[in-house]
Amino acid sequence: MPIRIPENLPAQSVLLGENIFTMEDQRAASQEIRPLQVGILNLMPNKIETEVQLLRLLSNTPLQINVDLIRIDNQAPKHTPQSHMDAFYHEFSEIKDKRYDGLIVTGAPLALLDYEDVNYWDTMKTILEWANRNVQSTLYLCWAAHAAMYHFHGIQRQLRKNKLSGVYKHRVNDTHNELLRGFDSEFFAPHSRYGYISPADYNSIPDLNVIAESDEAGAYVVASDDKRMVFITGHPEYDPETLNDEYHRDLNAGMEPAIPANYYPDNDPSLPPVVRWRAHGSLLFTNWINYYVYQTTPYDLNQLVEKDQRKR
Incomplete structure (x- = not known):
């Protein structure tokens, strides 16, 4: 399903070029099913690149999904045309009752800003609380994962001296958790961040598990x-060249970034990167949609129950 x-x-056009089936509003209106409603609050500066990455992952499901793109404020993004934002994005005020x-x-x-110094932090807190009441399952990526942990549980992230950048080996701790169904016992995933919250801090929260x-x-x-x-602290959605683009961006800005770990053959940035995370990234999103959203959401979204968030 599209x-x-x-x-x-x-x-x-990008997704169709990859033989990924999408559906426009007119055709979708004729489908006699209850499609899933999924919102994407896109905080990244390059909105279009992030849209493609996330929509690609959401497409690997037999379910029809209606997607709303949501913006955090009215400020013009640095790397996205204003015309694109006006045409495709919803203000939070437009969807807050949905x-x-x-x-x-x-x-x-x-990453290097205190949460309270982020110019849209008050709006972010409002949206986090709104999601608590109006969304069946919320998936927080990277900075958003740390921000949500701080808001709901009072856990402050630590900042690394050097940016964590690269593709790292991970292990599955809970083989019975449906979110990781089909995962190998060891798998790779990209990270690009300064922030860090220890596994012990996550596990200290009742009902949260690493x-x-x-x-x-x-x-x-x-x-x-x-x-x-x-909470996903890495970037399963990243394209093969994303870490490479970030590395050269920082080089061109006069910084001295470390070469992304486990990414280039022989650690040589002149060589094409080795891609070994996309299958598990796709499976992660498919499992989330199936087991954490579709299998748990009420048919009538008005029956959603507010989440019980116990702050520390």
Whole structure:
């Protein structure tokens, strides 16, 4: 089944070129099923690139999914045309009375800022509380995962001296958790962050469990027992060249970034990177949609029950 996205969204042509079936509003309206409603709160500066990455992962499911793209504020993004934002994105005020089966909150390049110094932190807190009442299952990526842990549980991230960048080996801690169904006992995933929360801090919260982690990168997949909150500290959505682009961006900015670990053959940035995370990244999103969203969400979204978030 396809994902339903706004007509003429640039991601559509990219996905169709990859033989990924998408559906426009007019055709979707004739389907006599109850499609899943999924929102994407996109905090990344390059909105279009992130849209393609996430929509690609959401497409690997037999379910029809209606996608709403959501923006955090009215500020013009640095790397996305304003016309694109006006055409395809919803203000939070436009969707705040709507309920969703699933919500994805992306990472953001804000690692070195205190949360209260982020110019949209008040709005972010409002959206986090709104998701608590109006979304069946929320998936937080990278910075958003740490921000949600701070807001709901008072756990402050630590900052590494050097950025964690690369593709790291992880192990599955809970082989029975449906979110990791089909995973190998060891798998790889990309990370690109300064922030760090220890596995012990995650596990100290009642009903939260670190279900996949890495000796080098720490906790990777953290999930609540009720399946309504998922924290992903890395970037399973990354394209093969994303870490390479970030590395050369920082080089061109006069910084001295470390070469992304376990990424280039022989650690040589002149060689094409080795891609070994995309299958598990796709499976992670498919499992989330199936087991954490579709299998748990009420048919009538008005029957959603507010999540019980116990702050420390």
